[in-house]
Amino acid sequence: MIAVTPIRANQDKAANARKQPGEAGMALNGTKAAEHSRGENPAPLRPVDEAAEVRAITRGTVQASMEVLAGIRPIHQLARRLDPRCLAALQHRAALIRRELTRTGNPVLARLHRNSVVRSVRVCEVADGIYEASAVVVDDVRARAVAVRLERSKQVWRVVELVIG
Numbered sequence: 001m002i003a004v005t006p007i008r009a010n011q012d013k014a015a016n017a018r019k020q021p022g023e024a025g026m027a028l029n030g031t032k033a034a035e036h037s038r039g040e041n042p043a044p045l046r047p048v049d050e051a052a053e054v055r056a057i058t059r060g061t062v063q064a065s066m067e068v069l070a071g072i073r074p075i076h077q078l079a080r081r082l083d084p085r086c087l088a089a090l091q092h093r094a095a096l097i098r099r100e101l102t103r104t105g106n107p108v109l110a111r112l113h114r115n116s117v118v119r120s121v122r123v124c125e126v127a128d129g130i131y132e133a134s135a136v137v138v139d140d141v142r143a144r145a146v147a148v149r150l151e152r153s154k155q156v157w158r159v160v161e162l163v164i165g
Helices: 009-017 033-037 050-070 084-104 107-111
Strands: 117-127 130-138 143-153 156-164
Touching: 050 084, 050 117, 050 130, 050 143, 050 156, 084 107, 084 156
Parallel strands: none
Antiparallel strands: 117 130, 130 143, 143 156
């Protein structure tokens, strides 16, 4: 997981290093120490590279979703990351795959979603706190595309759309 630091921390460290004598009392985020003693909130923590964080979250979520469809990961492990509607749709698709496998016994269907590997992930910022991503996943049977939309809520990234081709 990527460490989260204030964006202005690096700028303020450099500014504090150049600080003249007699300019004491500045906090790391550039606010005066007196403001912190009054109870004002410091600047919110933001990742150094938000796109890299979203890319890593997308890669892990897509890999875990493919493992759910393969039947080797329980669906509840994705409950914190996926929107309830996406979670229900993924659970429904996994149940349909399992039901069709038991009904037909098709060996190709048994290999579907097995040994899935996320080959690439591309991310694009749509708006502040909203990203869309695409991933290419290769398994034993075929290659497929996955589209993901992530939104930040309460400093946590949540997948609100998950479309597996």
